[in-house]
Amino acid sequence: MQPIRLFGDPVLRTAAEIVTDFDKQLRGLVADLTETMLDAPGSGLAAPQIGVGLRVFTYHIDEDQCGHLVNPVLHFPSEEDQDGPEGCLSLPGLTFDCRRREHVVAHGQNMHGDPVTVEGTALLSRCIQHESDHLDGVMFIDRLDPQTRREAMRAIREAEWSGLAAPTVKVSPHPLRGLGL
Numbered sequence: 001m002q003p004i005r006l007f008g009d010p011v012l013r014t015a016a017e018i019v020t021d022f023d024k025q026l027r028g029l030v031a032d033l034t035e036t037m038l039d040a041p042g043s044g045l046a047a048p049q050i051g052v053g054l055r056v057f058t059y060h061i062d063e064d065q066c067g068h069l070v071n072p073v074l075h076f077p078s079e080e081d082q083d084g085p086e087g088c089l090s091l092p093g094l095t096f097d098c099r100r101r102e103h104v105v106a107h108g109q110n111m112h113g114d115p116v117t118v119e120g121t122a123l124l125s126r127c128i129q130h131e132s133d134h135l136d137g138v139m140f141i142d143r144l145d146p147q148t149r150r151e152a153m154r155a156i157r158e159a160e161w162s163g164l165a166a167p168t169v170k171v172s173p174h175p176l177r178g179l180g181l
Contacts, residue, residue: 001036002050004089006161007139011048012090016055016135019070022113026056030068030111033058042089044127046134049090057131061124069118072108072132076101086126086140092161096152098140100126 005011019026029052037045037058046057060066078101086098104125106118120128130140141152156162 001039002032004036004040004045004049005051007091007156008162009051009090011051011053012134012139013137014048014053015137016046016048016053019054019056019109022070022109022111026054026070027111029054029056030058033068034060037089040089043123044131045089046131048134048137055135057135059124059127059131061120061127065120065124067116067118068111069106069108069116069128069131070111070113072106072128072135074129074132075105075107076103077105078103082122082126084126086130088130088140090139091141091152091156091159093159094152094155096141096144096148098126098143098148099145100129100143104128106132 029047032050033045033047033056036050037060043061044057044059047054055071056068057072058068080102081099082102083097083099085095086100087095102125103121104119106128108116108118110116118124118128133140133143141149144152
């Protein structure tokens with residue numbers, strides 16, 4: 001399990017790099033993301049949330065809707081939106097209503113480099129959009145209406161975890177080619 005980076009950590013505002021090496025290190029990252037997400041517990045976790053600047057996320061809505069996606073590209077088959085509560089493991093304990101697309105189709109790869117398509121509505125759609133945003137350095141509070149965003153920022157400032165020091169990160173002895181933070 002890895003420490004989850006909290007709001008304010010610069011890695012959460014940095015766009016992640018495209019994965020080009022589908023190797024043992026990537027499979028280890030997917031395992032770390034999955035274990036950390038399930039332990040938290042959360043519905044999804046993106047690599048930047050554990051300090052790794054790669055375009056990878058895991059998701060677990062229920063036993064039939066779980067997995068991971070590498071280098072996702074999203075398409076929206078309809079203009080229909082959904083409103084609903086959304087939270088984030090990088091903003092522990094806080095939830096705000098956020099507008100997302102109701103239906104998403106995500107194309108990407110699995111940890112072995114094979115093509116994968118994940119299609120979802122409702123909570124799965126929300127999760128895929130949320131985690132993909134993390135890969136672009138976007139947090140769900142950026143998508144809130146102005147009044148709700150003000151409330152969210154106030155709640156963040158008042159949260160007991162706000163202002164905590166960033167977690168200590170061990171430096172890997174393996175070459176990361178600048179992709180690990």
